[in-house]
Amino acid sequence: MHAVSEQLTIDEIWSLLESVPxxxxxVISVVDLGIVRDVSRKGDEVTVxxxxxxxxxxxxxxxxxxxxxxxRRKGADRVxxxxxxxxxxxxxxxxxxxxxxxxxxxxxxxxxxxxCAGALKAPPVVACPRCASDNTERVxxxxxxxxxxxxxxxxxxxxxxxxxxx
Amino acid sequence: MPKAAKxxxxxxxxxRMGDNCLILGQQVAAWCGHAPVLEEDIALANTALDLxxxxxxxxxxxxxxxxxxxxxxxxxxxxxVRAFRNGLLVEQPNxxxxxxxxxxxxxxxxxxxxLTALLSSTEKRIAEIAEKAVKEVTxxxxxxxxxxxxxxxxxxxxxxxxxxxxxxxxRFTGELMTPDSVDEAxxxxxxxxxxxxxxxxWAEHVRAVLQEAxxxxxxxxxxxxxxxxxxxxxxxxxxxxxMQFLQRAYPGATW
Numbered sequence: 001m002h003a004v005s006e007q008l009t010i011d012e013i014w015s016l017l018e019s020v021p022x023x024x025x026x027v028i029s030v031v032d033l034g035i036v037r038d039v040s041r042k043g044d045e046v047t048v049x050x051x052x053x054x055x056x057x058x059x060x061x062x063x064x065x066x067x068x069x070x071x072r073r074k075g076a077d078r079v080x081x082x083x084x085x086x087x088x089x090x091x092x093x094x095x096x097x098x099x100x101x102x103x104x105x106x107x108x109x110x111x112x113x114x115x116c117a118g119a120l121k122a123p124p125v126v127a128c129p130r131c132a133s134d135n136t137e138r139v140x141x142x143x144x145x146x147x148x149x150x151x152x153x154x155x156x157x158x159x160x161x162x163x164x165x166x
Numbered sequence: 167m168p169k170a171a172k173x174x175x176x177x178x179x180x181x182r183m184g185d186n187c188l189i190l191g192q193q194v195a196a197w198c199g200h201a202p203v204l205e206e207d208i209a210l211a212n213t214a215l216d217l218x219x220x221x222x223x224x225x226x227x228x229x230x231x232x233x234x235x236x237x238x239x240x241x242x243x244x245x246x247v248r249a250f251r252n253g254l255l256v257e258q259p260n261x262x263x264x265x266x267x268x269x270x271x272x273x274x275x276x277x278x279x280x281l282t283a284l285l286s287s288t289e290k291r292i293a294e295i296a297e298k299a300v301k302e303v304t305x306x307x308x309x310x311x312x313x314x315x316x317x318x319x320x321x322x323x324x325x326x327x328x329x330x331x332x333x334x335x336x337r338f339t340g341e342l343m344t345p346d347s348v349d350e351a352x353x354x355x356x357x358x359x360x361x362x363x364x365x366x367x368w369a370e371h372v373r374a375v376l377q378e379a380x381x382x383x384x385x386x387x388x389x390x391x392x393x394x395x396x397x398x399x400x401x402x403x404x405x406x407x408x409m410q411f412l413q414r415a416y417p418g419a420t421w
Contacts, residue, residue: 054215054302055216055219056219085223087297088297140209141309142305146302150205
């Protein structure tokens, strides 16, 4: 299968990765999420450098497996997934397209400029992903996964997840 | 300083950081399904998850620096009481929600300051772990500070419980900021921060929050030491028995 893998260009690998979903939020890809930091190849070995979102995120191992499988299906036999801690992942790396997909899925995308570094500040104003109202309040800083906070809209009265800036 | 000596110090430091995260993470995880409200249940589980994730990095680095072929899992599950290097604060029992929260707050304030200082560690691998962890711990500190204020300055019942928790736990905070010979050597070569500086910043934040929470810091309390040297409290053996049972009974068992 070497011949096939050698045909995969770096660009093709990136587009392939754009179809690998985040296991927790399947509407966005690992590329949209900004966790794929680099793609390189040496001979027939493809190396994908990935950075974890949160240290304990259980999806990290699944993501590595899914990337490997997606590349193997396209004939890349030798795939290496490298974990890179620094520079640490930030929600600023979530693509514009990724943000829109999050909103359409019912998750408010991160409000940038409200980074977590600078603790003890008032929580950011987050627009409701359903009715776009700014009249929302934070219920809890921790939601269904480490990367989300729990909010509610005081206009349409719906609870929603906020992908917190990180 | 020769590389082997520096590696040895960095390993000891990684063990201390990793053991603090592991033991607190293990304890906080026990709240899953038992917290007073759903939001807190989720927050506690998320905090525990972050801490266990950070443990993986710290103990992974400690194992690598040790160079004896042990893994992070080996260090977590196959060491005995005397080999653990966590502070006494994190091994204090969960108690009621107030005890758990006060323990978290006193630790988070220290953890946040140490990680922030470690961003400029001369040991690159340590700085990298800190860069990742400090983002998570910022959220931990924000939450625990907020809740300590709300419960301390809450009802008579919540105030009394928070004050009891503070009285019980205060004596275990000094150790985190009292340097031993390892801390001094680490600070000298710029691998870890000067704990005297951390203590000043810690006291500033903690006093401000406790004051707003209408809680009183116990005066002239004796500060208990021992964790860094492997001298742990009685409860610690039970904690390890719980945490390590599976790997001890079924060596190498995996999911």
